[in-house]
Amino acid sequence: VQNMVKPDTAAEELFRIGEIADEFKVTLRTLRFYEDKGLIGPKRVGSSRLYGRRERARLRLIILGRDIGFSLEDIREMLDLYEPKAGNKAQLRLALEKAGEQLQRLNDQKRAVEEGISRLNDAVAIVKSQLGE
């Protein structure tokens, strides 16, 4: 029979920068840059970086936010929302306000992307007919 009891003192799984870069499809430079800006703080062994659960969770949010058009500074502020210490009411209200503005921008962006898709499709159709296909 297998042992049903696993010690939760099991060491956290740690990844090297190259593995993280592959996982999130970013460059090493990008990961170091985000660290420089205070967005993440991997552990160190010697001079090498090691990324755990917390850093990977933050990275997911950073990259999502970045792809959506947030500045890294905005993202840094928002990340605090997901940290347990974020209990300050005034700060939460501020985050709500920012989120509202961003939702507006996101909807605008979605419309722009959709318009772009349809325009590109139109252009492709025209070019194809010009090529006689």
Added chain:
Amino acid sequence: VQNMVKPDTAAEELFRIGEIADEFKVTLRTLRFYEDKGLIGPKRVGSSRLYGRRERARLRLIILGRDIGFSLEDIREMLDLYEPKAGNKAQLRLALEKAGEQLQRLNDQKRAVEEGISRLNDAVAIVKSQLGE
């Protein structure tokens, strides 16, 4: 009775840089930058710039492309598609290829934006409940 005949030798309507900036919601600097990069070429009267129909049409496409994530260099190449001289078959095929890749990216981007919208909405709901509203 009104005159039904309008001379089509009527002077083209020309706009100053400030008017164009308002219309397209960009800065003067942006318009001068695009000119510097060869994307537009307004007429000059003395040192002042004057924008006609052609420039405004190009600007619409430039800004749409930019908002959608094209580089200005990509946009410059694409603009040639809309110019009458673009008859070269090889060039049209190349544009088709580029358009296909871009459609792929646009669809990815649309999905990212949609995911961002729903994540932000989720976060807003959580924060609101924490604030007891």
Added chain:
DNA sequence: TTGCTCCTCACGTCACGTGAGGTGGC
């Protein structure tokens, strides 16, 4: 020893932002 992966500077790039200092015509 050779490869691989990691490291730290540090300059380059892209798309503008932001003054500085000045001209032109209502």
Added chain:
DNA sequence: TTGCTCCTCACGTCACGTGAGGTGGC
């Protein structure tokens, strides 16, 4: 003369890209 709008440099900024030159352990 004062305001307004326009002009040309030219340095700054943001989010990295891209080497240069070097270290560490399988």
